[in-house]
Amino acid sequence: MTERAPPIRVKHEDAEAFVIELLEASGLSRKSAEIVANGLVQADLRGVESHGINRIPSYLARIRNGVLSPKAEPAVNQLTPVVAQVDGSNGFGFCAAHLAMETAISMARTFGIGMVSVKHSNHFGMSAWIVRQATDAGMMSLVFTNSSPALPIWGGKSQLMGVSPIACGAPGGDKSIPFILDMAPSVAARGKIYKALRRGEKIPSDWALDEDGKPTDDPEHALKGVMLPMGGPKGSALAIMMDVFSGVLSGSAFAGGVTGPYDMSKPGDVGHFIVAIKPDLFMTLDEFKERMDVLYWRVVESEKMDGVDRIYFPGEIEQLTEAERRKEGIPFVQSEIDALNAEAERLGVTKIQIMP
Ligand SMILES: NC(=O)c1ccc[n+]([C@@H]2O[C@H](COP(=O)([O-])OP(=O)(O)OC[C@H]3O[C@@H](n4cnc5c(N)ncnc54)[C@H](O)[C@@H]3O)[C@@H](O)[C@H]2O)c1
Known part of the structure; x- marks a missing residue:
């Protein structure tokens, strides 16, 4: 399957249960695991995938490296x-x-x-x-x-x-x-650049400068350079x-x-x-x-400018995305699912449940 294939969908309850199991297996108490899993899945529900359950492999790597205390x-x-x-x-x-x-x-x-x-x-x-x-x-x-x-x-x-x-x-x-x-x-959150890197996508060229201080659409070079302030x-x-x-x-x-x-x-x-x-x-x-x-x-x-169909209140787009994802599931690409399942395998936990 390529990165452009239709997304794989996961029910938010299954994503949360999966993350709780991974975190408990990594040494967190049930209560702490529930808090972390809920925060991450809320990000996926709201369309802020840059801060969702895809962050789990990096957090678990921090625990393994002894720089984040699970207990x-x-x-x-x-x-x-x-x-x-x-x-x-x-x-x-x-x-x-x-x-x-x-x-x-x-x-x-x-x-x-x-x-x-x-x-x-x-x-x-x-x-x-x-x-x-x-x-x-x-x-x-x-x-x-x-x-x-x-x-x-x-x-x-x-x-x-x-x-x-x-x-x-x-x-x-x-x-x-x-x-x-x-x-x-x-201009954009750094997590969006990591997401583009994971997904093999380009980024808009006004988000970051590369290591030589030049605008770039390549997430790898952007991460070696600087983010541009809005x-x-x-x-x-x-x-x-x-x-x-x-x-x-x-x-x-x-x-x-x-x-x-x-x-x-x-x-x-x-x-x-x-x-x-x-x-x-x-x-x-x-x-x-x-x-x-x-x-x-x-x-x-308020009166809309040319080309604008609808004006949103801050947080409204995310609320609409959440309502849709609670029904339809959260979309992921195969490489993200593979990275999460690699953690499950390492910790002896059941793989993430995919929607049929
Ligand atoms: N913990 C950390 O260290 C850290 C660091 C960076 C970013 N983040 C997270 O990354 C996320 C992404 O940040 P971002 O700045 O890229 O967000 P964004 O640009 O997607 O949204 C910023 C704000 O603008 C509003 N908005 C966006 N489009 C709109 C529209 N068309 N009409 C009306 N309102 C609109 C959103 O509701 C939101 O409140 C945030 O959730 C942030 O907390 C976390």
């Missing part, structure tokens, strides 16, 4: 009634971020706001799943992280800042959907902002010191910054929801 349990240190710190203890970033948001939500329920800084963590995948944790609990949120060097500062030519996503959200009203913004400060200096300023709030503030690595998820030499030491805010602080919840409805409809019904 680590994140711990909360409550500092004030509205401020806590989570020590990720070099476990999966998914578990540290999930605990941080759970803690932030609980503080926000009582005091209106909860702020949690996370240190000594690792990659937590797609930020939107942590924003979802908040919107599902009826909370607004900020979800920041830093990440390994990939992006030059505007005017620079070497990798310094991470392509660190800035994410935030708010629950919708009865006639709208939640606002979920989750965007990398680069909006020039504004994109690299947002990447610095993620590092200030997630790295400098938390006590984790910063200023180019985070180790990337594909670098097997040492722990990631990633920092995150997570805030939950109660939406009915300044008015009733009904009023807030009605105002979100007004905002949603003003946005999606």
Whole structure:
């Protein structure tokens, strides 16, 4: 089968069960395995395949190389009634971020706001799943992280800042959907280049520069070069902002010191910054929801420019993709399925279930 063959589809429940088994066989507790698997499958459901279950082989390689602790349990240190710190203890970033948001939500329920800084963590995948944790609990949120060097500062030519996503959200009203913004400060997320490499595809030539500082459509050369910041200096300023709030503030690595998820030499030491805010602080919840409805409809019904069929609210395309994939399954290419099954074989776990 070639990379252009029709996709192989997997039910999201089967993808999740498969990943839980792989992670448990790798030493994670059932609870931690469920959190990681859920975060990864949510990315696949939302069409963010660059941060889905295809990341599993690299995470498991980190465990085998002794740079990611499968048994680590994140711990909360409550500092004030509205401020806590989570020590990720070099476990999966998914578990540290999930605990941080759970803690932030609980503080926000009582005091209106909860702020949690996370240190000594690792990659937590797609930020939107942590924003979802908040919107599902009826909370607004900020979800920041830093990440390994990939992006030059505007005017620079070497990798310094991470392509660190800035994410935030708010629950919708009865006639709208939640606002979920989750965007990398680069023209495109680096995971999309890894995905193109896995799939044997080209990339748009405005995403990255190659090792000689020239635009490239070849993912292999792009990964040896630098990602381009979105909006020039504004994109690299947002990447610095993620590092200030997630790295400098938390006590984790910063200023180019985070180790990337594909670098097997040492722990990631990633920092995150997570805030939950109660939406009915300044008015009733009904009023807030009605105002979100007004905002949603003003946005999606605004006058369209030439060539545009539909205007979407942030997070809406992903929500529509999720609804379709919950019914039709998640599409993969054969090489991705093979890489996942190679892990299953290594760990003595049943292969991933494919839809007929
Ligand atoms: N953990 C990490 O270190 C890390 C690093 C980089 C990226 N990521 C993840 O990679 C993912 C991809 O990031 P990205 O910047 O490439 O995302 P993207 O460009 O696909 O989307 C960015 C945002 O724009 C919105 N959007 C996109 N097209 C739209 C349209 N036509 N109309 C209205 N809204 C639209 C999306 O809903 C989303 O909120 C994110 O989930 C991010 O969390 C994670």
